[in-house]
Amino acid sequence: MTEPDTSGEWLFERPWHFLKSAPALEFLPPVDRVEVAFAGRSNVGKSSLINALLRQNGLARTSNTPGRTQELNYFLTDDVPLYLVDMPGYGFAKAPKDKVEAWTELVFDYLRGRPTLARVLLLIDSRHGLKPVDQTIMEMLDAAAVSYQVVLTKADKIKAHELNTLIESTARSLKSHAAAFPEVIATSSEKGTGIAELRAAIATILAERS
Numbered sequence: 001m002t003e004p005d006t007s008g009e010w011l012f013e014r015p016w017h018f019l020k021s022a023p024a025l026e027f028l029p030p031v032d033r034v035e036v037a038f039a040g041r042s043n044v045g046k047s048s049l050i051n052a053l054l055r056q057n058g059l060a061r062t063s064n065t066p067g068r069t070q071e072l073n074y075f076l077t078d079d080v081p082l083y084l085v086d087m088p089g090y091g092f093a094k095a096p097k098d099k100v101e102a103w104t105e106l107v108f109d110y111l112r113g114r115p116t117l118a119r120v121l122l123l124i125d126s127r128h129g130l131k132p133v134d135q136t137i138m139e140m141l142d143a144a145a146v147s148y149q150v151v152l153t154k155a156d157k158i159k160a161h162e163l164n165t166l167i168e169s170t171a172r173s174l175k176s177h178a179a180a181f182p183e184v185i186a187t188s189s190e191k192g193t194g195i196a197e198l199r200a201a202i203a204t205i206l207a208e209r210s
């Protein structure tokens with residue numbers, strides 16, 4: 001085998017496809033590939049980021065409606081042992097209680113029971129920073145011992161010095177979380193900022209785990 005290319009561009013020049021939506025663990029694909037999952041509050045910019053990453057508008061669809069499908073959406077590209085997983089958004093203020101419970105059960109089962117899950121990319125809106133609901137998810141990830149990394153979204157919405165302060169304060173908060181990856185990536189799907197860095201991070205995870 002040749003040396004793995006961890007710039008990430010090779011991985012995202014390829015066409016990516018939607019594989020399936022899994023509403024429960026029994027519908028997940030076989031554990032035959034490394035998985036990198038995207039999590040974040042509803043409206044954090046998760047669909048926009050996945051579409052920017054994969055260069056395919058419309059592949060990941062936004063689900064802002066409270067109570068809409070709570071599913072894990074799987075994406076793959078041919079001949080590469082990697083799944084990208086779009087996790088259902090959380091923290092929708094008006095979500096009915098049974099939907100919140102369904103979300104928690106699905107996500108917790110997934111985090112605890114998926115041995116090939118290499119990292120969760122935890123998306124945080126640059127305008128808001130870490131909210132209590134994000135802290136709850138981080139505690140869940142710590143408890144499940146799943147490695148996770150904070151990715152700031154919509155970086156174009158705040159000033160450069162505010163972004164630097166946010167990166168520093170977020171990195172400081174992460175120090176008290178056992179499973180958190182120390183490095184924070186700042187992105188803007190709109191401007192393309194940080195997308196190459198995120199691609200490289202995913203390629204590195206793949207190279208390390210496969």
Ligand code: GDP
Pocket residue numbers: 040041042043044045046047048049061062063064089153154155156157187188189190191
């Ligand atoms: P999701 O619910 O997490 O999938 O979020 P979406 O990707 O649907 O984005 C929510 C809203 O934020 C939409 O109105 C997007 O246009 C906007 N948005 C997403 N990413 C960015 C970004 O990088 N910059 C700006 N300015 N707006 C963004």
